[in-house]
Amino acid sequence: MSDFLIEKPIPYYEQFYHSIKKMIFDGTYKPGERIVETQLAKQFGVSKSPVREAIRLLEKEGLVIVDDRSRVIVYEPRIKDVEDIYFCRMALESFAVNLMVKTASDQEVEEIEKTLDETEKAILQAKEPAAIIALNGQFHRLIVQFTQNKRLQKQVDDLKSLTQFYRILNFQKQNRAEIILQEHRSIFTHIKKRDEEKASQEMITHLEHDLIHLKNILKKRT
Known part of the structure; x- marks a missing residue:
């Protein structure tokens, strides 16, 4: 038998899901803005079904809200949500x-350090914010991944889309990177020393600082 493989085409709803999600993250669709399914379907020459399915996935992730009149609204963060x-x-x-x-190998610890080095390099080279934000997200993702705990990974993954939404918003301010x-x-200093208690406390402190910064941004917006 040959090694020939037939690649399965990406379903329309997945393409719409990723496209709409990207437009929310890059600000093409603003928080509170309405997304009209019929307009999207007409613009791309498809039926409403794949657009509706994409919206359903985005609603499940919290990036859009479907109101009591069935209007699709881009998620607008509130301080309580954050x-x-x-x-x-x-x-x-x-x-x-x-x-x-406790569980990560030395090689896995080195991979986290490499991510930090790549982040520093990206900042020094003044790369696009999206690239630096992606590396910041990778730092957190690798820590969870290297626990080897699938159920913990799923719990964190359930928050992934809104975490990314906040991560982009959180990037506002000079020298934030x-x-x-x-x-x-x-x-990472405490990770490398294998001091789990101090690493854990530093993670909480880091996320507390992020939260304070985000709340200040939202307060200024209102």
Whole structure:
């Protein structure tokens, strides 16, 4: 038998899901803005079904809200929402780093350090914010991944889309990238020393600082 493989085409609803999600993250669709399904379907020459399915996935992740009149509205963060999400992140990620320090291999620890070095390089080269934000997210993702705890990973993954939404919002302010990197390196210092308690506390402190910064941004907006 030959090694020929037929690649399965990406379903329309997945394409719409990723496209709409990207437009929410890059600000093409603003918080509170309405997304009209019929207009999207007409614009791309497809039926409403794949657009509706994409919206359903985005609603499940919390990035859009379907109101009582069936209008699709881009999620608009509230201070209470941010507090709730960050409370969950503090609980989950402080536990994750504690567990990861105990179980991760030296090679995995080196991979986290490499991510921090790549982040510093990206900042020095003044790369696009999206690239630096992605590396910041990778730092947190690797910590959870290296716990080898699938159920913990799923709990964190359930918050992934809103976490990314907040991560982009949190990037506002001069020298914000440098501040975040410095706090990540502080966490890593204790990871490398295999001091799970201090690493866990530094993670909580880092997320507390993020929360304060985000709340200030939202207060200024209102």
